[in-house]
Amino acid sequence: MKKTAIIPLRKNSKGIPGKNKKKMLGRPLFSWVLTAAVFSELDEVYIFTDDQEIIDFVNREYHWTPKVKALLRNDHNASDTASTESAMIEFAESIGNFDILCLLQATSPLTTSQDINATLDEVLKNQKTSALTVVNTHRFIWNADGTPQNYDVFKRPRRQDFEGLLIENGAVYVTTKEAFKTSHNRVSGSIGLVKMPEESLVEIDSLTDWEIVENLLAERQKKTKQHQRIDYLVLDVDGVFTDGCVYYNAEGEMAKKFNMRDGMGLEILRQNKVEVIVLTSENSELVAQRMKKLQIKHTFLGVKDKFSFLTQFLLDRNSSFGAVAYVGDDVNDLANICSVGWSFTPADAVEAVKANADYILTNASGEGAIRETCEILLKYNKRYERL
Structure with a gap:
């Protein structure tokens, strides 16, 4: 089955201007999830954007892998009011030849190849119609009217005894082509869940968020260091x-x-x-x-x-x-x-x-x-x- 990913990028960003191209740990933000996708079990990965500068960068920098392609999206589906689903529909109609559609978000640079593969497996091996990544948070959630959502204030559980909540982190979504054609939604039917670390829940909407995620990314890379003979x-x-x-x-x-x-x-x-x-x-x-x-x-x-x-x-x-x-x-x-x-x-x-x-x-x-x-x-x- 052909597994195709889309990474939708918009040229304009109000929260952090030029966010997708801004350097995070020395690399354009979008390149983190793109690299994870390249070394995953996906068959092809499309950067879908209205920014010609990004398209030129992708074509120039990723010539060493046949997996990566860049495609220009129309201005209507790249506006502030356009939904991600509208971009996915445009993309699916443009490409056509795929069996599994994977949506990856550039604003989730902590996504790894393993996260992508695990989400694909929910559909390919566990027979789900679609799947998404979530975070198991042990925080206590409240409603605006002052009532608790997920615990009894008179029976506050210890963290180790608290199941917590599964929260969508917006990193990876996978769906079959048939399910997407029917629902026009990133997930539908029987939905599988894949847990990612709690730090992946941080959203990059401000420069403070940016600094937090950049530090998390640096520390993650350092923790994977292995010492051996230098070749x-x-x-x-x-x-x-x-x-x-x-x-x-x-x-x-x-x-x-x-x-x-x-x-x-x-x-x-x-x-x-x-x-x-x-x-x-x-x-x-x-x-x-x-x-x-x-x-x-x-x-x-x-x-x-x-x-x-x-x-x-x-x-x-x-x-x-x-x-x-x-x-x-x-x-x-x-x-x-x-x-x-x-x-x-x-x-x-x-x-x-x-x-x-x-x-x-x-x-x-x-x-x-x-x-x-x-x-x-x-x-x-x-x-x-x-x-």
Whole structure:
């Protein structure tokens, strides 16, 4: 059965302007649920939006997976008054070829591939017509007239004895095509429920909500860290290899300054069976030439979504983030900084990265930060050598 997902995005947002494109932990908000969808059991994932800038970003950044597609939605179904169901109907009529329709919300960045798969299973394996994600909350709910909804005030239960309430968290919805064609609703018929953690209930309607969810996301990534032998060193370029400065003339980019000692450190590291990978958002011919000189064959230029790209890179090699050391200096490195086995940042990195990195180097960018990292990794990997 063909399992198709839609992630509806609107260009305009009143609560937080440009919310869907705003960087959360260094990545556009929508990219978190998109990445979860890519690595789930879904067959295809559509970004459905009225924002051409997002469509261009998706087409450029996710060329490495055939799962991801972008589709322009009409202005009428992207207005403030339009319902999500109206966008789903337009989408279903445009696509047609699917058996299972999955609605994913960009404002739920804590959604994981496992959450998506579990919701799909409610329909595919447990024979439900549709399914959605919920949170089991143990909070006491009240009506506006001063009466309690879910407990007796004279018999207040202990938390451990209280079943609580299941509350829709708006993250994942799944329905069969036939059920959707009949009901024109995201869920109908027999409905399965999938529980997600309580923190996934936070809705992003204000900048305060944004900060809360961003911190939750950072902590979630850090908790999944695994320490093992480092097989890969992944490096940003500007602000890591270089001092972050670029010299221009009338023809454009003219020069960058690289530290020669960094090159020797990387050569020694490769001799000790640590593969070096360069991952940068800039598309620079100067960088390409320098990496060729350093014989770094895995050099990836112009990568904006470094987290999803690195996830696929490791999956292709049957490896994981635990085998990776990462050096970055700015917010677009944050997702990887929070996720890899060991993360490093130069002494002059931005404060947000320093606050999340495992190790703040004593050397600044372009002044031996990479060489220092190499020496630390060589010592660290010795503990995994056989006696």
